[in-house]
Amino acid sequence: MAGFDDLASERSKAQFDVEEMKVIWAGSRHTLEVSDRISRLVANDPVFRKDTRTMLSRKDLFKNTLRKAAHAWKRIIELRLSEEEAAELRFYVDEPAFMDLHWGMFIPTIKGQGTEEQQQKWLPLAYKMKIIGCYAQTELGHGSNVQGLETTATFDPQTDEFIIHSPTLTSSKWWPGGLGKVSTHAVVYGRLIIDSKDYGVNGFIVQLRSLDDHLPLPGITIGDIGMKFGSGAYNTMDNGVLRFDHVRIPRDQMLMRVSQVTREGKLVQSNVPWQLVYGTMVYVRQKIVSDASCALSRAVCIATRYSAVRRQFGLQSNGIETQVIDYKTQQSRLFPLLASAYAFRFVGEWLKWLYMDVNQRLQASDFSTLPEAHACTAGLKSLTTSATADGIEECRKLCGGHGYLCSSGLPELFAVYIPACTYEGDNIVLLLQVARFLIKTVSQLGSGKEPVGTTVYMGRVEQLMQCHCAVQKGFLELSADLVQAAVAHCQLIVVSKFIEKLQQDIPGKGVKGQLEALCNIYALFILHKHLGDFLSTGCITPKQASLANAQLRSLYSQVRPNAIALVDAFNYTDHYLSSVLGRYDGNVYPKLYEEAWKDPLNDSVVPDGYQEYIQPILKQQLRNARL
Ligand SMILES: CC/C=C\C/C=C\C/C=C\C/C=C\CC/C=C/C(=O)SCCNC(=O)CCNC(=O)[C@H](O)C(C)(C)COP(=O)(O)OP(=O)(O)OC[C@H]1O[C@@H](n2cnc3c(N)ncnc32)[C@H](O)[C@@H]1OP(=O)(O)O
């Protein structure tokens, strides 16, 4: 059988130790063991099936998500899973749900922005899921411009409360995941008003629904914002709308790590920078970068396996057609994506370290690396999500017509993934933040302040001072070019971190060699993509450009025999991939054929509606033909 033989034969060609590569991909032996065990646990549990997801109505889809979330929580308790294992379980259930926001944003916000006392009060409730929370920042009228939020939190010294209010339609909270139908509580971002004075945006813990009957509390209007892009996909999430009509909360429900409001109504700033109010976004952007490598590698795994099974044209002497993976055009589209998946994995690992480091420094009142952490998380979130969204769509095209079928897994993956370019900060808005950080760094060069961390290279580039003068003329006017500069800066980080990874001790036969090839492919592919910029700025000569392209072709040939093993190293179960084209056994055609018959349209041979709509047309034609 074509698929079985093809993938088995591909695996036998691998020139490196796949098991060791699995460890590198996972990050450690321990992480591999956990993710392997938990992914199989999810795959073998019938409640976590997801093969009918794209065919369900919104209501059925949502109820099924609730069922899965409840089952996941039950299993987490029954099996006494650790925090790490529980997070893996939610990841492999692979269905966006209110839990993501509860664990991924609500809890981290209380941890990052609450005082010790507030943490002691709220975290145990949240950890035991006695309350379910979401992150309500974005409004109908403002998402990117956080300082433009309109919701107000006015201190009432008479009652020692804040009055939370939505003064306009545009101040309605709009988008928060988990808000629409599930959350009992939210961290609500609103303007702090004391004695008619506006002190800017702060976070407040607000109870939204009764813990007895789940009805909204007095003064609260709440609902789901409606269907989103694609079938299945992100529609499992209840992104919500929320309005407040003078809702009162106790004073101690303002998150007070950054600034405190006293009983007398005085605002007291602590020694931490006010930007910590934005801290959850830094945390989630860092997570999104790690997540990008998962989404991209998943699409690449499907496209690579299918490209080895699929044959078109070029009859060989044995009468068999050519595997499409052997076409150089296929390789030149697929292998840079394979290399990108590995590159994003390693930069994600580094970013996790950077985030931990900045947190440790914050505990010790060292705030010096916060601007860099903000720039790196914002820029890399933007770069990796844009490349991943484009990469998933490219993988769909690499699978030809079958890639367009929901059973390929690619349409749903694309639909679920693309909002990552928008949530946690629109990608262009985030790149402008990076550009601002770069300009600030350049402006300090003249004053003798040495650039550090990811900007250390700037101290070596003379022309940057002239750049600074040009930018002085108008940041907004040059913003399109500055965004490109920000992308280039982030690409440099990705390549540097891949190179640093190669400098570590990498055990396993041939593993390092494969990673070197992938690193070179990534770097040369980026150079190839921006060849015009490299040539026009004199960074490389035309001769070097053509040498780079020749080298890229040679690297593709080097990777070709290892391609299947390189995607096997992701260690994905068929359940997680949920793709007929990406099956581990390569048994694509019989399964595609089988899947088609499962479509509800095939439940009856003659479709519903035949008598009302098809038969009359046919009869009409018959009459016309007789005339
Ligand atoms: C739930 C997920 C859990 C786990 C994740 C796992 C995997 C991921 C997968 C799926 C994710 C699932 C769900 C996603 C749910 C989505 C949630 C959301 O979208 S929440 C809403 C997010 N909103 C945004 O991101 C808004 C974007 N806007 C902003 O961040 C800022 O307002 C902006 C930076 C654009 C502000 O610009 P500006 O007005 O110019 O600046 P401002 O005056 O406010 O500040 C200036 C000053 O502050 C510095 N700064 C800005 N941001 C930060 C920051 N975050 N940290 C530190 N510092 C910051 C800025 O550089 C400037 O400094 P200087 O004055 O120049 O020194």
Ligand SMILES: Cc1cc2nc3c(=O)[nH]c(=O)nc-3n(C[C@H](O)[C@H](O)[C@H](O)COP(=O)(O)OP(=O)(O)OC[C@H]3O[C@@H](n4cnc5c(N)ncnc54)[C@H](O)[C@@H]3O)c2cc1C
């Ligand atoms: C699936 C999904 C889940 C979400 N979950 C949550 C959640 O849980 N909680 C929450 O609070 N929010 C959530 N959001 C909201 C999300 O964070 C915002 O949509 C996002 O920050 C973008 O803001 P915006 O919608 O205001 O876009 P806008 O800022 O209106 O962007 C529109 C366009 O304007 C451009 N633009 C805007 N400002 C500038 C500028 N200064 N310079 C140049 N161009 C600019 C952008 O590039 C974009 O092209 C979610 C959104 C989605 C799609």
